[in-house]
Amino acid sequence: MRQSRLFTRTKKTAPKDEVSKNAELLIRAGFVHKEMAGVYDYLPLGLRTLNKIIGIIREEMNGLGAEELLMSSLQRPDVWKATDRWDSEKVDVWFKTTLQSGSELGLALTHEDPLTDLMRSFVSSYRDLPFSVYQFQTKFRNEMRAKSGIMRGREFIMKDLYSFARTEAELDAFYEEAALAYERIFARVGLGEETYKTFASGGIFSKYSHEFQTLCEAGEDIIYVDEEKRIAINEEVFTDEVLQELGLDKEKLVQKKAVEVGNIFKLGTRFSEPLSLTYKDEQGKDQMVIMGSYGIGPGRVMGAIVETHADDNGLVWPEAVAPFRVHLLSLGADEKATEIYEALEKAGIEVLYDDREASAGEKFADADLLGIPYRVVIGKRSQESGHAEVKKRTESAAQEVALESLVSYFQS
Amino acid sequence: MRQSRLFTRTKKTAPKDEVSKNAELLIRAGFVHKEMAGVYDYLPLGLRTLNKIIGIIREEMNGLGAEELLMSSLQRPDVWKATDRWDSEKVDVWFKTTLQSGSELGLALTHEDPLTDLMRSFVSSYRDLPFSVYQFQTKFRNEMRAKSGIMRGREFIMKDLYSFARTEAELDAFYEEAALAYERIFARVGLGEETYKTFASGGIFSKYSHEFQTLCEAGEDIIYVDEEKRIAINEEVFTDEVLQELGLDKEKLVQKKAVEVGNIFKLGTRFSEPLSLTYKDEQGKDQMVIMGSYGIGPGRVMGAIVETHADDNGLVWPEAVAPFRVHLLSLGADEKATEIYEALEKAGIEVLYDDREASAGEKFADADLLGIPYRVVIGKRSQESGHAEVKKRTESAAQEVALESLVSYFQS
Numbered sequence: 083m084r085q086s087r088l089f090t091r092t093k094k095t096a097p098k099d100e101v102s103k104n105a106e107l108l109i110r111a112g113f114v115h116k117e118m119a120g121v122y123d124y125l126p127l128g129l130r131t132l133n134k135i136i137g138i139i140r141e142e143m144n145g146l147g148a149e150e151l152l153m154s155s156l157q158r159p160d161v162w163k164a165t166d167r168w169d170s171e172k173v174d175v176w177f178k179t180t181l182q183s184g185s186e187l188g189l190a191l192t193h194e195d196p197l198t199d200l201m202r203s204f205v206s207s208y209r210d211l212p213f214s215v216y217q218f219q220t221k222f223r224n225e226m227r228a229k230s231g232i233m234r235g236r237e238f239i240m241k242d243l244y245s246f247a248r249t250e251a252e253l254d255a256f257y258e259e260a261a262l263a264y265e266r267i268f269a270r271v272g273l274g275e276e277t278y279k280t281f282a283s284g285g286i287f288s289k290y291s292h293e294f295q296t297l298c299e300a301g302e303d304i305i306y307v308d309e310e311k312r313i314a315i316n317e318e319v320f321t322d323e324v325l326q327e328l329g330l331d332k333e334k335l336v337q338k339k340a341v342e343v344g345n346i347f348k349l350g351t352r353f354s355e356p357l358s359l360t361y362k363d364e365q366g367k368d369q370m371v372i373m374g375s376y377g378i379g380p381g382r383v384m385g386a387i388v389e390t391h392a393d394d395n396g397l398v399w400p401e402a403v404a405p406f407r408v409h410l411l412s413l414g415a416d417e418k419a420t421e422i423y424e425a426l427e428k429a430g431i432e433v434l435y436d437d438r439e440a441s442a443g444e445k446f447a448d449a450d451l452l453g454i455p456y457r458v459v460i461g462k463r464s465q466e467s468g469h470a471e472v473k474k475r476t477e478s479a480a481q482e483v484a485l486e487s488l489v490s491y492f493q494s
Numbered sequence: 495m496r497q498s499r500l501f502t503r504t505k506k507t508a509p510k511d512e513v514s515k516n517a518e519l520l521i522r523a524g525f526v527h528k529e530m531a532g533v534y535d536y537l538p539l540g541l542r543t544l545n546k547i548i549g550i551i552r553e554e555m556n557g558l559g560a561e562e563l564l565m566s567s568l569q570r571p572d573v574w575k576a577t578d579r580w581d582s583e584k585v586d587v588w589f590k591t592t593l594q595s596g597s598e599l600g601l602a603l604t605h606e607d608p609l610t611d612l613m614r615s616f617v618s619s620y621r622d623l624p625f626s627v628y629q630f631q632t633k634f635r636n637e638m639r640a641k642s643g644i645m646r647g648r649e650f651i652m653k654d655l656y657s658f659a660r661t662e663a664e665l666d667a668f669y670e671e672a673a674l675a676y677e678r679i680f681a682r683v684g685l686g687e688e689t690y691k692t693f694a695s696g697g698i699f700s701k702y703s704h705e706f707q708t709l710c711e712a713g714e715d716i717i718y719v720d721e722e723k724r725i726a727i728n729e730e731v732f733t734d735e736v737l738q739e740l741g742l743d744k745e746k747l748v749q750k751k752a753v754e755v756g757n758i759f760k761l762g763t764r765f766s767e768p769l770s771l772t773y774k775d776e777q778g779k780d781q782m783v784i785m786g787s788y789g790i791g792p793g794r795v796m797g798a799i800v801e802t803h804a805d806d807n808g809l810v811w812p813e814a815v816a817p818f819r820v821h822l823l824s825l826g827a828d829e830k831a832t833e834i835y836e837a838l839e840k841a842g843i844e845v846l847y848d849d850r851e852a853s854a855g856e857k858f859a860d861a862d863l864l865g866i867p868y869r870v871v872i873g874k875r876s877q878e879s880g881h882a883e884v885k886k887r888t889e890s891a892a893q894e895v896a897l898e899s900l901v902s903y904f905q906s
Contacts, residue, residue: 156529179601
């Protein structure tokens with residue numbers, strides 16, 4: 083894409099009320115626009131990045147055999163009353179609204195309740211199970227404080243996956259598969275090293291749930307990390323009893339700030355019981371469906387990548403999630419640069435081409451701020467030398483690459 | 495995909511309160527689930543269809559050079575007050591909600607107002623114009639009546655495109671391009687013949703706007719069609735003066751029911767003026783940005799396709815939007831059918847494989863209800879004859895195709 087055609091431009095400053103590093107950088111780079119605390123618009127570069135993250139998650143969900151659907155935000159109270167989650171005393175982040183008829187509706191903050199209700203239309207026999215479904219869907223949460231940029235939204239896209247099984251063993255097997263898929267997701271988006279599978283409190287059905295926590299100074303959670311064993315435990319289960327049970331040595335645990343980028347939870351019959359989601363077993367006897375739920379916020383992942391990867395000069399995107407792979411800068415050599423741009427595009431390499439009338443200093447600063455993995459500079463010198471300067475965003479040294487080898491350089 | 499793995503199944507009946515044909519069929523076929531009047535969940539087959547429609551629209555938007563973004567649903571009142579659209583007396587389909595702090599918020603029913611406000615961050619010079627942006631985003635409208643299934647949602651995905659120009663001539667040029675893109679979209683999704691570009695009332699800025707109206711008994715609009723000239727006019731501008739101006743003969747106009755599947759509108763300075771979206775021209779003088787807006791509801795398009803194409807036996811999908819291209823039925827010949835299924839999948843042909851243990855009658859009835867364009871039957875006879883029975887959903891006669899030619903039959 084030609085940068086001159088992009089309506090966004092970089093800014094020297096972010097709004098004064100913006101206190102989070104991820105939002106500040108994303109706003110300055112033109113990736114997002116702030117509507118209010120906890121509510122951001124995704125602009126073209128930001129949406130490209132978000133969609134890369136969503137694409138990776140979707141691949142892993144499909145790999146689990148889960149089926150994609152898309153549920154509504156508007157929620158009827160009755161299902162949530164059945165599970166005792168409608169009352170704002172019980173769930174304190176509801177946004178509610180009203181139909182013209184006067185009936186109250188909720189805006190979905192998650193979907194266990196309506197989805198369990200929906201499945202009553204489709205599950206009746208043991209032959210219908212097990213299966214799993216997922217969606218990328220906009221959640222609304224009426225957070226009292228929303229100061230972590232796109233890491234804690236009042237409105238945000240969530241990937242929520244739900245599993246439906248006949249037995250605990252079936253649930254456990256899927257849960258382990260989902261945990262592995264989550265590890266692959268965080269590795270693929272570039273958060274593998276910083277992200278710990280973390281023991282957290284479970285529910286009635288299972289002693290623990292698991293969070294995926296990314297170490298990060300801006301995180302709102304405290305976890306205790308065993309770096310050798312690569313596991314962690316959440317503050318809420320940090321007791322001697324739990325440490326003993328998990329075979330962890332208190333001395334080896336390091337206290338860290340972290341952001342929860344994913345969580346997986348064995349729901350058991352928490353929702354199938356109040357909503358009567360049952361199946362007939364092989365003996366024709368009614369049994370409760372056993373459920374699990376598994377969440378990742380792609381926006382929060384994007385925010386965590388910014389927080390953990392950015393440097394003093396701006397954003398730094400891992401290749402798999404970058405809005406473009408190559409940032410091509412023309413410094414007074416538009417003809418040659420355009421030729422290279424067209425060749426790279428033709429080869430299917432995603433290029434942002436800085437064809438703007440701007441100074442070299444401005445173009446270099448913007449390239450750093452935008453954080454695209456490879457910067458390729460075509461200057462007047464290139465025409466004589468026949469070389470372009472290629473520099474990784476994560477490295478300070480550049481290298482010379484022959485113009486005619488550029489396409490194959492990025493294809494390999 | 496193997497049908498045995500699909501959690502949905504067909505139903506004999508839809509909910510009793512469902513009065514629309516599109517929703518009734520889509521619910522019976524397992525494409526959507528009704529949460530309440532005007533609020534539907536998209537289940538796997540429905541989401542695939544919706545995404546096909548979205549994909550076609552996105553291609554055409556990109557073809558216009560428009561940039562994709564994604565704005566928030568939660569809306570601050572101030573921008574809407576500036577344009578005099580916050581008051582429920584002025585705009586009567588608002589859903590409103592409240593932050594914990596007590597501040598009132600709106601749920602976006604469209605995005606002219608916040609988008610115009612956003613662009614103040616990016617537009618300052620004549621060099622920044624013209625450009626256009628679009629999104630696929632969930633709108634909320636508190637409709638008093640919502641009886642048209644997915645054709646009139648209280649919550650629905652809308653593709654909204656907005657153009658920003660310096661002059662009326664620039665707006666006009668883009669408007670004409672957008673109109674052509676819309677015609678291509680309706681042709682590609684299979685509504686070309688039934689859809690008329692329809693003159694409707696404009697605003698202060700332009701005498702007319704245009705709607706794209708699909709002839710359909712379930713439509714809520716009345717239009718007057720000149721079938722020869724392939725144009726129509728909306729009831730609201732059906733006056734002698736307008737007829738004369740457009741050179742239409744009252745005698746030749748036929749009154750029809752129709753559903754508005756798209757609309758395009760020259761906004762002029764309706765929003766840039768109250769929200770102060772200006773640019774400096776070449777003389778350094780402030781000028782108002784001239785805007786246009788262009789909407790299509792992919793869900794409404796899907797509903798209109800159902801209404802116009804379905805027959806007594808069920809849904810009928812045009813190939814470009816069908817959830818799968820081929821519905822492969824195994825009638826007691828699982829081994830051979832599985833072999834064919836794998837070969838088709840490998841060739842990149844989208845197949846729904848009915849590998850369920852079900853009677854032939856059930857499989858045929860379900861295939862008709864689901865409406866996938868090609869039905870391929872592999873029965874016991876196929877093993878002897880070496881042929882499969884291939885039937886188009888729109889035709890009654892089947893033809894025999896040699897098993898070894900099936901892949902190339904669908905590749906051509």
